[in-house]
Amino acid sequence: MNISKRIDNMKFSEIRKFIPFADEAKERGIKVHHLNIGQPDIKTPEEFFHAINNFKEKTLKYENSHGIKELISSFIKYYKSININLDKDDILITHGASEGILFALLTICDYGDEIILPEPYYTNYNNMAKMAGVTIKSFRTYREDGFHLKNKEDILKNITPRTKAMLICNPGNPTGVVYTEEEVRLLCDIAKEKDLFIIVDEVYREFVYGTEKFTSFMHMENVSDRVILVDSISKRYSACGARIGMLVCRNKIVSNEFMKLSQTRLSVSSIDQIGAASLIDVTPQYLIDVNKEYEKRRDVLYEGLISIPGVSCEKPSGAFYIIVKLPVKNADHFTKWLLTDFNLNNKTVMITPAAGFYATEGLGLDEVRLSYCIDREDLKESVEILRRALEEYKKIFD
Numbered sequence: 602m603n604i605s606k607r608i609d610n611m612k613f614s615e616i617r618k619f620i621p622f623a624d625e626a627k628e629r630g631i632k633v634h635h636l637n638i639g640q641p642d643i644k645t646p647e648e649f650f651h652a653i654n655n656f657k658e659k660t661l662k663y664e665n666s667h668g669i670k671e672l673i674s675s676f677i678k679y680y681k682s683i684n685i686n687l688d689k690d691d692i693l694i695t696h697g698a699s700e701g702i703l704f705a706l707l708t709i710c711d712y713g714d715e716i717i718l719p720e721p722y723y724t725n726y727n728n729m730a731k732m733a734g735v736t737i738k739s740f741r742t743y744r745e746d747g748f749h750l751k752n753k754e755d756i757l758k759n760i761t762p763r764t765k766a767m768l769i770c771n772p773g774n775p776t777g778v779v780y781t782e783e784e785v786r787l788l789c790d791i792a793k794e795k796d797l798f799i800i801v802d803e804v805y806r807e808f809v810y811g812t813e814k815f816t817s818f819m820h821m822e823n824v825s826d827r828v829i830l831v832d833s834i835s836k837r838y839s840a841c842g843a844r845i846g847m848l849v850c851r852n853k854i855v856s857n858e859f860m861k862l863s864q865t866r867l868s869v870s871s872i873d874q875i876g877a878a879s880l881i882d883v884t885p886q887y888l889i890d891v892n893k894e895y896e897k898r899r900d901v902l903y904e905g906l907i908s909i910p911g912v913s914c915e916k917p918s919g920a921f922y923i924i925v926k927l928p929v930k931n932a933d934h935f936t937k938w939l940l941t942d943f944n945l946n947n948k949t950v951m952i953t954p955a956a957g958f959y960a961t962e963g964l965g966l967d968e969v970r971l972s973y974c975i976d977r978e979d980l981k982e983s984v985e986i987l988r989r990a991l992e993e994y995k996k997i998f999d
Contacts, residue, residue: 607731607732607734610731611727611728611731611732612727612728612957614724614725614728615724615953615954615956615957615958616637616638616724616725616953617637617638619637619936619937619940619951619953622937622940622941623635623940623951625940625941626940626941626944626949630947631944631947631948631949632947632948632949633940633948633949633950633951634948634949634950634951634975634979634982634983634986635950635951635972635974635975636950636951636952636953636971636972636973636975636983637951637952637953637970637972638953638972638974639774639836639920639921639922639972639974640841640972640974641836641839641841641921641974642839642974642975642976643839643891643894644839645838645839645840646838646880646883646887648879648880648882648883649838649840649843649876649877649879649880650876651879652875652876652878652879653872653875653876656872656875661871661872662871663867663868664868664869664871664874665868666860666863666864666866666867666868667693667694667860667863668692668693668694668847668869668874669694669871669874669875669878670689671874671875671878672694672845672874672875672877672878673689673692673694674689674878675877675878675879675880675881676692676832676847676881677689677692678881679881680819680849683806683817684820685817685819685820687849687851690853690856691849691850691851691856692847692848692849693847693848693849693856693859693860693863694845694846694847694869694874695845695846695847695848695863695869696844696845696846696866696869697833697835697844697845697846698802698804698831698832698833698835698846699725699729699846700846701831701832701833701846701847701848702726702729702768702800702802702831703729703732703733704848704859704862704863705766705798705800705829705831705848705859706729706730706732706733706735706766706800707733707862708855708858708859708862709765709766709798709829709855710733710734710735710765710766711734711765712734712735713734713735713736713763714734714735714736714763714764714765715735715736715737715738715761715763715764715765716730716735716736716737716738716764716765716766716767716768716800717737717738717739717740717756717759717760717764717766717767717768717797718737718738718739718740718767718768718769719739719740719741719742719748719750719769719773720739720740720741720742720958720959720960720961720964721742721748721775721776721924721955721958721959721964721965721970722739722768722770722775722958722960723770723774723775723802723958724775724957724958726768727957727960735765736763737960738759738760738761738764738960739759739959739960739961740755740756740758740759741755741961742776742778744913744914744915744924744926744968745915747776747778747915747918748773748776748777748778748915748924749778749780749781749784750780750784750787750788753787753790753791756787756788756791757791757795760791760795760797764795764797765797765798766797766798766799766800766829767788767791767792767797767798767799767800768800768801768802769788769799769800769801769802769818770801770802770805771785771801771802771803771805771806771815771818772805772806772808772809772815772918772919772920773805773919773920773922774802774805774920774922775922775924775953775955775958775970776917776920776922776924777899777917777918777919777920777921777922777923777924778917778918778919779809779813779814779815779918779919780816781814781816782814782816785816785818785821786821788818789818789821789823789824792824792827793823793824793827797827798827798828798829799818799824799827799828799829800829800831801817801818801828801829801830801831802831803817803818803830803831803832804831804832804833804835804836804837804846805836805919805920805921806837807836807837807888807891807892808836808891808892808895808919808920808921809892809918809919810892810895810896810899810917810918810919811896811918813918813919815919817830818830819849825851825852826851826852827852828850828851829848829849829850829852829855830848830849830850831846831847831848831849832846832847832849833845833846833847834846834877834880836921837888838880838883838887839891840876840877840880843870843873843876843877844869844870844873845869845870845873845874845877895921895973897977898921898973898974898975898976898977898980899916899917899921899923899973901973901977901980901981901984902923902971902973902980902983902984903916903917903923905980905981905984905985906923906925906971906984906987908984908988909984909987909988909991910928910991911927911928911991912925912926912927912928912991913925913926914926921972921973921974922970922971922972922973923970923971923973924955924958924968924969924970925968925969925970925971926967926968927967927968927969927991928967928991928995929967929991929994929995929998930966930967931966931967932952932954932955932956932965932966932967932968932969933954933956933966934998935990935994936951936952936953936954936969938994939951939952939990943990943993943994945985945986945989945990948982948986949986949990950983950986950987950990952969952970952971952987953969953970953971953972954966954968954969954970955968955969955970956968958970
């Protein structure tokens with residue numbers, strides 16, 4: 602018996618593939634600082650748990666495949682607060698943003714179609730595309746440019762007759778880029794010119810720092826019929842385990858077709874939807890404080906990294922990730938070595954090699970993605986561990 606070609610073509614998560622080595626290090630008594638994953642340590646709002654604790658139904662039943670009305674109403678209210686007006690039929694509740702992206706691809710793409718996106722990009726997009734039988738084509742963005750878009754021609758030359766959509770993460774994972782209004786308009790113009798959908802992942806919209814301004818694709822009225830927005834409570838409210846996401850689309854034909862997929866998987870968790878619906882009552886100060894904390898963490902990590910000889914990176918403007926060029930030939934090898942062979946005072950770090958965030962073979966081999974979701978003191982300690990580790994690694998392997 603053989604496994605399917607579909608599953609054989611998929612890869613294990615680049616973000617999670619070194620977890621067994623981290624677990625082994627912990628069993629040896631080594632403390633591991635996790636810079637590999639965007640798992641916030643910020644406290645989830647009490648409103649979420651309060652709503653769940655007050656759930657008095659005696660039976661957990663299937664919910665409407667569309668999502669419970671209380672949650673959909675709460676999202677309509679949330680979006681209105683950021684000047685995006687939606688109808689209840691525009692929103693579909695999903696099992697996290699990941700299911701939303703998969704649903705979008707399955708709805709608008711046929712097997713063998715293509716999507717185009719800037720690289721480096723969130724590595725799990727690869728497997729979502731493979732599950733849908735879709736091919737990823739990418740156009741290059743560069744660390745030296747802060748991963749901003751360079752020009753229209755770079756994008757157009759990668760669009761073929763099989764291209765069905767652009768997939769954009771804004772603010773960006775893994776780059777931390779926040780696209781300017783001009784860049785958003787450029788992508789919208791291309792979508793109109795080439796008759797493409799725009800699948801936009803905006804789960805990090807609350808995490809924009811300094812003087813940067815966030816522009817949502819939902820504000821671009823001339824493409825409202827072709828924008829498919831993916832969102833989630835995971836990062837915004839530090840509720841990754843709740844697995845509550847959503848698809849937003851004003852194109853009634855497309856949004857109606859989403860229901861075929863949502864009905865196939867019946868419904869999203871009752872309890873998690875009830876908890877998520879209460880988050881609309883969280884005071885705006887919560888998000889203000891969280892934003893300020895992540896900005897401070899970004900500064901700690903960035904300033905520490907650029908003080909290490911041979912390390913190169915650009916300060917991210919949003920999200921909570923940074924792409925870092927290291928003075929090593931093989932970031933995969935270095936990542937594993939950190940967990941199996943190195944520690945500083947019984948402490949080490951887990952990082953994510955960046956090659957898996959590129960579609961182009963050979964790119965990112967000397968780069969890593971780091972997350973600054975842990976507290977500032979642990980970030981300072983992580984920087985020192987990396988500094989000493991790189992010194993030791995170069996002595997052994999150079």
